[in-house]
Amino acid sequence: MSTETLKKDILRGGQFLVKETQCEDVFTLEDLNEEQRMMRESTKEFVEREIWAHWERFEKKDYAFTEECMRKAGELGFLSIAVPEAYGGMGMGFVSTMLVCDYISGATGSFSTAFGAHTGIGTLPITLYGTEEQKQKYVPKLATGEWFGAYCLTEPGAGSDANSGKTKAVLSADKKYYSITGQKMWISNAGFCNLFIVFARIEDDKNITGFIVENDPKNGISLGEEEKKLGIHSSSTRQVFFNETKVPVENMLSERGNGFKIAMNALNVGRIKLAAACLEAQRRVTTEAVKYANERIQFKTPIVNFGAIKAKIAQMSINVYAGESACYRAAKNIEDRIAIRVAEGNSHQEAELKGVEEYAIECSILKVAVSEDVQNTTDEGIQIFGGMGFSADTPMEKAWRDARIARIYEGTNEINRMLAVGMLVKKAMKGHVDLLGPATAVGEELMGIPSFETPDFSELFAEEKDLIARLKKVFLMVAGSAVQKFGPDLESHQQVLLAAADILIEIYMAESTLLRTEKNAKREGEAAQEIQIAMTRLYLYEAVDLVIKKGKEAIVSFAEGDEQRMMLMGLKRYTKYTNPPNVVALRNKIADKVAADNRYTFDG
Amino acid sequence: MSTETLKKDILRGGQFLVKETQCEDVFTLEDLNEEQRMMRESTKEFVEREIWAHWERFEKKDYAFTEECMRKAGELGFLSIAVPEAYGGMGMGFVSTMLVCDYISGATGSFSTAFGAHTGIGTLPITLYGTEEQKQKYVPKLATGEWFGAYCLTEPGAGSDANSGKTKAVLSADKKYYSITGQKMWISNAGFCNLFIVFARIEDDKNITGFIVENDPKNGISLGEEEKKLGIHSSSTRQVFFNETKVPVENMLSERGNGFKIAMNALNVGRIKLAAACLEAQRRVTTEAVKYANERIQFKTPIVNFGAIKAKIAQMSINVYAGESACYRAAKNIEDRIAIRVAEGNSHQEAELKGVEEYAIECSILKVAVSEDVQNTTDEGIQIFGGMGFSADTPMEKAWRDARIARIYEGTNEINRMLAVGMLVKKAMKGHVDLLGPATAVGEELMGIPSFETPDFSELFAEEKDLIARLKKVFLMVAGSAVQKFGPDLESHQQVLLAAADILIEIYMAESTLLRTEKNAKREGEAAQEIQIAMTRLYLYEAVDLVIKKGKEAIVSFAEGDEQRMMLMGLKRYTKYTNPPNVVALRNKIADKVAADNRYTFDG
Numbered sequence A, B: 001m002s003t004e005t006l007k008k009d010i011l012r013g014g015q016f017l018v019k020e021t022q023c024e025d026v027f028t029l030e031d032l033n034e035e036q037r038m039m040r041e042s043t044k045e046f047v048e049r050e051i052w053a054h055w056e057r058f059e060k061k062d063y064a065f066t067e068e069c070m071r072k073a074g075e076l077g078f079l080s081i082a083v084p085e086a087y088g089g090m091g092m093g094f095v096s097t098m099l100v101c102d103y104i105s106g107a108t109g110s111f112s113t114a115f116g117a118h119t120g121i122g123t124l125p126i127t128l129y130g131t132e133e134q135k136q137k138y139v140p141k142l143a144t145g146e147w148f149g150a151y152c153l154t155e156p157g158a159g160s161d162a163n164s165g166k167t168k169a170v171l172s173a174d175k176k177y178y179s180i181t182g183q184k185m186w187i188s189n190a191g192f193c194n195l196f197i198v199f200a201r202i203e204d205d206k207n208i209t210g211f212i213v214e215n216d217p218k219n220g221i222s223l224g225e226e227e228k229k230l231g232i233h234s235s236s237t238r239q240v241f242f243n244e245t246k247v248p249v250e251n252m253l254s255e256r257g258n259g260f261k262i263a264m265n266a267l268n269v270g271r272i273k274l275a276a277a278c279l280e281a282q283r284r285v286t287t288e289a290v291k292y293a294n295e296r297i298q299f300k301t302p303i304v305n306f307g308a309i310k311a312k313i314a315q316m317s318i319n320v321y322a323g324e325s326a327c328y329r330a331a332k333n334i335e336d337r338i339a340i341r342v343a344e345g346n347s348h349q350e351a352e353l354k355g356v357e358e359y360a361i362e363c364s365i366l367k368v369a370v371s372e373d374v375q376n377t378t379d380e381g382i383q384i385f386g387g388m389g390f391s392a393d394t395p396m397e398k399a400w401r402d403a404r405i406a407r408i409y410e411g412t413n414e415i416n417r418m419l420a421v422g423m424l425v426k427k428a429m430k431g432h433v434d435l436l437g438p439a440t441a442v443g444e445e446l447m448g449i450p451s452f453e454t455p456d457f458s459e460l461f462a463e464e465k466d467l468i469a470r471l472k473k474v475f476l477m478v479a480g481s482a483v484q485k486f487g488p489d490l491e492s493h494q495q496v497l498l499a500a501a502d503i504l505i506e507i508y509m510a511e512s513t514l515l516r517t518e519k520n521a522k523r524e525g526e527a528a529q530e531i532q533i534a535m536t537r538l539y540l541y542e543a544v545d546l547v548i549k550k551g552k553e554a555i556v557s558f559a560e561g562d563e564q565r566m567m568l569m570g571l572k573r574y575t576k577y578t579n580p581p582n583v584v585a586l587r588n589k590i591a592d593k594v595a596a597d598n599r600y601t602f603d604g
């Protein structure tokens, strides 16, 4: 196929906002092929047998056990999914990578953090930026779990401001090695890793530089104590001190001063994978919760029959479903974009790098949305268990604690929210996504007289699609005016940015959910997708609510007088339902099905 | 003063919804008298010295240390505030009781639970329902901390459905004692208490009966292991097993079959005190967070300068301020109602009972609102600390874990939400609160043509007061229609009830906040209350948003066609701002002040 056709078919990163996507063009969990399904099954089996069966050990700060499980995962090939075959990996596509990340993460955040840190930020900088020699030397070991990797970016004084680290790399007189000195903090897998990806500054460079550093205590590397943490109790997290650690010059990653870019690109992949890694935890918690609710009797009836509980179970289910929809949609986009690049003659490495970079906006969106969903789901999980939810003997409280980290690492959710909008605006400036045209059109529409025709909403999702198209206009209206008003100073108007980010996130999540369901309903008929249709409607209803709230908040804060009134009117027009759904009925329908199945069953 | 005047001056429970309260008629933290201020100071001193200085010990499951602190609290008189002087207590008013509950609870949930369980549900059933002999015998010991109390209501099969317990009390042949057998669960203070309030069933009574049971292992009483819990790590929580435990007949509380009532009334007081007990934790977390945000530098600036952080600090501050406003307003109502009853000739015991019962709706409202605020506040506290928030070496994560219990015990928040509306509807049925009249008026207004006059909103809070009056109409519209539609079946429409409850809660919280600020602004001038005015406006803005959301959710779920349209129009009309506040500017103003003070300073 010609690269031109390929290019036309898939949206570029951020374009979802201004282009309409056909449901046929999104990938869904229901589209998994046989190989992917088998991969998923074996991942689930592994988790049940090796991880879930021992969840209590993970709560006891049994770091050695995490390492043991990682080693087993390596033996079974789970660490090598994403690694190119040339370096001993399976070289599977991005969807498969996400699948494993997703289903391997449901039992405990301890293992999933170890897994994510190793296969993601611990390995990727080498596969994405390494020289042939570096890849030959290190990647096969990392792919099999013979070696484990860790990623040393954060320092006591450099967290969100990752490029501000003080760790130094000094070239030796003979130019053969760099001597690295500095203090890294919060390093996952530090306790058992063989290799560190270390970011350090050479002289007074503006940007940091990446290095591959083998772990060797005799080479000036020492570790702090294990951090005492709220959750992920068996994930090793330590400070790492480098004291004149000698690193051969050939272990520099990419070029001098390229470290910040490496760090950010590794984090991009890390973010979407982290989102996936929050899905199975939600499925498990939802399933455990509904099981409990079916069994627990109060007032002579299983509590699952109470509307209060149904609302929770419906919400929990919808959150997973929406998260799945958006994660796998984006994953396939990335996979396709890589394929296009390869077809265009890029090396696989280059292609992967660019493919992921392309969807950095979606990666940030997913990281925020799904990490917050898993928090809410586990929170409701506790509540459904009542007093038992507060007990460490039931699996709810540790899921809640483990979930808390996902909103902090791989870039805090504040940072990722601002990145999502910031990157979009930059793409627009660069002409990669045309926001100006659509934003101008919205501006004109706002001045004009609204149509009073009653649209024909008889087809499935006709009104919902229309609404999503209008939500996009809300974003364009809000973000467009903010850009106009604040210009380059926009970044300092964080609360407006954050509100815009919330709108953007809801659009992507709701649209992905709708497209997935529409695709499946076209294939299988609406009856077969009755519950998914309900979930889609309910997700969108809540999304519209949030867009109203956030849109209003932004508008009343940066616009005044007539402009404010016009925008508030626009907001109303763009968020108006002709036929609002019966929210309670939708919730009950969803919850009743989940209760009847006694588990979450919508993951294709 | 005549009891008639007294009666007229203060609102009855639930009447806030249909009557306008003058700001002069609410009590605020700024109204504390000298004695109360001194009490507060000594409470704070005690906490700093004995509790906060050792917060790490509380995380180490040091149950003995909690007991030691309780004993010290007893020696210093903190356990006897609410206890009548006749029984060795200080006999202070309800406001003072709340004050101590509030300020003693900020350091750790472990101590605050022990304190609450002992002074509240562990002692109150005796002071409220005990015979003179029972009071003489037990209360002085409890007031000094010579003895500690615990409250045994919950059983493995009876949690929310508290009246369904299986514990039996069998009268002996000689009618001298009851023999109690059963299993109680989740009993706070079980590990070190000397006395249990036990609820058990006599024969096949419909309702349970209360007993005072002295702790004596030789009398068939044994304890389970300490529960492993998510939070409040040094609060003793155990199962308590009674095996033919002999209890003299004179230890029955009140009458046979009166236990459920006792349990509920003890919980009423427990709920409002629990709300108070969540306030100082919020103040402390807010203060710790702003201190950190002032110190932590990223991107070359203290993070407190970022809009994202300002929004959090503003929200945290507003939540405490609103919680204080509502808690102390209700506390004084209760204190006054007790005074009226005493003036009318009731015994102090009777008066207190009725006084608290009167405001059961407000107690449920406060329990829900403040327990959720403390969760949100601690959650943002973690987020402001970034990675450090996840560390057990900083005080955020334990505050978050400790906060989680408040939404579960003393009646889950679901139960309390439904109670709040349910009790209100019952009061209306009994004619204690006239809802029908106002609801009918709203119905008529909805049919009529809205006025297009532009109201004069120039006075302080003129628009805000108007809005609150309209929010009340939203509640009447939603709840009124629901009652009409579902009649006695309303209880099974929980999601509508829950939405109504949220509206009710926001009304009470927002109104209380406004009245407090208005009162203080009248006394001190608006300039002196600039920040509080901002907090009030912002709280109300958010409240209106939630009312819109919840109102809409209810309306689209139980009304259809024209009725739905009319109600949605009504909702719009009743929630409309003529001059919406600049949300971002308000937040920044509040956050800047808190940042400049480097702590929360609005507690009068």
Ligand SMILES: Cc1cc2nc3c(=O)[nH]c(=O)nc-3n(C[C@H](O)[C@H](O)[C@H](O)COP(=O)(O)OP(=O)(O)OC[C@H]3O[C@@H](n4cnc5c(N)ncnc54)[C@H](O)[C@@H]3O)c2cc1C
Residues within 6 Å of the ligand: A117, A150, A151, A152, A153, A154, A158, A159, A160, A161, A185, A186, A187, A188, A189, A229, A237, A405, A408, A409, A410, A411, A412, A413, A414, A415, A494, B296, B298, B299, B303, B306, B307, B308, B309, B383, B384, B385, B386, B387, B388, B390
């Ligand atoms: C358990 C755990 C494991 C980790 N694993 C690793 C690892 O393996 N490797 C690694 O390198 N790092 C790791 N980290 C570090 C993690 O990535 C950082 O904690 C995270 O990036 C936040 O940085 P910080 O903790 O310094 O918070 P800060 O950057 O100090 O942030 C504090 C608060 O300020 C906000 N903030 C900061 N800057 C801005 C801004 N410009 N605008 C608005 N708000 C802002 C943040 O959102 C946050 O709310 C880990 C952390 C933890 C807790």
Ligand SMILES: Cc1cc2nc3c(=O)[nH]c(=O)nc-3n(C[C@H](O)[C@H](O)[C@H](O)COP(=O)(O)OP(=O)(O)OC[C@H]3O[C@@H](n4cnc5c(N)ncnc54)[C@H](O)[C@@H]3O)c2cc1C
Residues within 6 Å of the ligand: A296, A298, A299, A303, A306, A307, A308, A309, A383, A384, A385, A386, A387, A388, A390, B117, B150, B151, B152, B153, B154, B158, B159, B160, B161, B185, B186, B187, B188, B189, B229, B237, B405, B408, B409, B410, B411, B412, B413, B414, B415, B494
């Ligand atoms: C740390 C701790 C300390 C405690 N201390 C004490 C104590 O000192 N003394 C004591 O007697 N008890 C104590 N309790 C028990 C506590 O009061 C109960 O846990 C609480 O009332 C909830 O009951 P449950 O745990 O059985 O949950 P359940 O009643 O089983 O509730 C489970 C879920 O169902 C919901 N639900 C239940 N009924 C309904 C309904 N009708 N409609 C809608 N939803 C419903 C609940 O809201 C909850 O979400 C303590 C509990 C804990 C965890």
